[in-house]
Amino acid sequence: MATKTLMKGNEAIVKGAIAAGCRGFFGYPITPQNEIPEYMSSLMPKAGGVFVQAESEVASINMVYGAACTGTRVMTTSSSPGISLMQEGISYIAGAELPAVIVNVQRGGPGLGNIAVGQADYFQAVKGGGHGDYKLLTLAPWSVSECYHLTALAFDLADKYRNPVMVLADAILGQMIETIEVPDKIETYIPPKPWATTGRKNRDKNIINSLWIVPQVLEELNLKLQAKYALMIEHEVRYDEYKVEDADLVLVAYGTTSRLCKTVVDMARKEGLNVGLFRPISLFPFPSIPLEGLAERGKKLLVVEMSHGQMVEDVRLSVNGKTSVGFYGRSGGMVPTPSEILNQVRDTLNGGSSCSCCCRTRSEEVSR
Amino acid sequence: MTQKVFERPRALSENTFSYCAGCLHGVVHRLIAEVIDELDLMERTVGICPVGCSVFMYDYMECDMIEASHGRAPAVATGVKRILPGSFVFAYQGDGDLAAIGTAETIHSAARGENISVVFINNGTYGMTGGQMAPTTLVGAKTTTCPEGRDPAIAGYPIKVCELLSSLDGPSYIARVAPVSAGGLAKTKAAIKKAFQKQLDGKGFSLVEVLSNCPTQWNMSPIDSLKWIEETATKHYPLGEFVDR
Structure with missing residues (x-):
């Protein structure tokens, strides 16, 4: 009950x-x-x-x-x-x-x-x-x-x-x-x-x-x-997956950021982009083997965090060069919006920069 | 007929002390063990030892013991006692531990009237790390970090822990003793026993400050170190009961 x-x-x-x-x-x-x-x-x-x-x-x-x-x-x-x-x-x-x-x-x-x-x-x-x-x-x-x-x-x-x-x-x-x-x-x-x-x-x-x-x-x-x-x-490895089976690109995020990324998956799918989400639940032990499995199946990874790149290091160690691992992060209380993340998804799938940190976002803002 | 008139307290282990010749740590350990025996507390005692020379106290006592991090013994004791109010919990701390790095834990456990007992060993130096200045080092006393003598213009003044804690409403018993003579030893044991009894009676925080020695770092013979406590240290740190309620 x-x-x-x-x-x-x-x-x-x-x-x-x-x-x-x-x-x-x-x-x-x-x-x-x-x-x-x-x-x-x-x-x-x-x-x-x-x-x-x-x-x-x-x-x-x-x-x-x-x-x-x-x-x-x-x-x-x-x-x-x-x-x-x-x-x-x-x-x-x-x-x-x-x-x-x-x-x-x-x-x-x-x-x-x-x-x-x-x-x-x-x-x-x-x-x-x-x-x-x-x-x-x-x-x-x-x-x-x-x-x-x-x-x-x-x-x-x-x-x-x-x-x-x-x-x-x-x-x-x-x-x-x-x-x-x-x-x-x-x-x-x-x-x-x-x-x-x-x-x-x-x-x-x-x-x-x-x-x-x-x-x-x-x-x-x-x-x-x-x-x-x-x-x-x-x-004790724990993780969750959402629509990763046919995904060309898998977002990797935990906590609040993973909720945003789930929204991004659905937005991307509406555009015909095959995107999924991998959500580590145990951060130590880190779900390295399932992530390596995604890499071996040829999926690109894009890590999204509210930091300037911390978990991304464990993701990169997990896949050990077997696939490209992009990164997008905001910090200081700035929450990445789904549309911001979706832009990164589009870029990554189009073969754009594999590491789009906020520095790049900022420079784009400045040039605008 | 022979009669055994003196023996090792049950609460004191048979391990050999690691203390220097003439050091009073072993003496105070023994007094605590005697009191634990006399009050029949061993089966429900949890002792908390500090960081410093007495860091290995867990090897010298026969009761359950916890090794705390530097200065945090009163917080650790609080955790144990709150969860197990029927246990008897004492903390054993030196001057650096209690009056420098752990000042906040000392004052707040006293202010909360935490029902624990603290035995505070004040020898005015950091014995284990090589004889540096302690928060209780007297003005003018030489240490390895005040080689010309403690200068208040640079290093401020020693902390009188009993007087400081006596301003609080939480403590039930605060006393300062000096086990440097037969009479001093008897008074030290009596103060420890009284402090422990306060806890058993549920009266709240009790502390006994023991003016102690460090022949090694003071560069004195053990006998001279006792004389120094009696003649000099007690002038700055008067003996007696500060709180008893």
């Missing part, structure tokens, strides 16, 4: 987390994710959980670290500059192999940037934004419904791999309201956590730590982490 309702993306993140058994939220206000701590402050205590408004994002992520040590499902949320402040803590959570969920409702950067939409935190999320050899399992919703379900899934994956999981949303997803079917109950599995520091009653003492002073031992930990990431690559 499910209830059909209208909901904001930020609210869906809260509801998905609580449905998945999250019982601790630690956060600090920052736009455009403020509805999350606001909803959490009333809903989490009602669910029997803990809400703390921390003094900073640095404190938030370290409260999450401590709370995760108890084995309880816990999370924090923030937006780009706040996520930057959390990077040391995220590295510790990865190093100590703790399950935790971090949501980034991305805004414009760098620096204070602005509070408009952005997708420029891709590198930070998937390449290890903090120090050391670690990976965040990263999920990218494109709808309010996925804000709910991927947040819930993030808790299962965090427990399964004892690894931090990031939900990489953006300002538009956080703020927009659309229809969602909220299930009465979701499938979730919380495994036993014999490693948790809950007091050593009836067992030996537990230590949670990311300090391994002997180099051989630290390398062993790193190899163990790498083996875990290899398992994620094997089992």
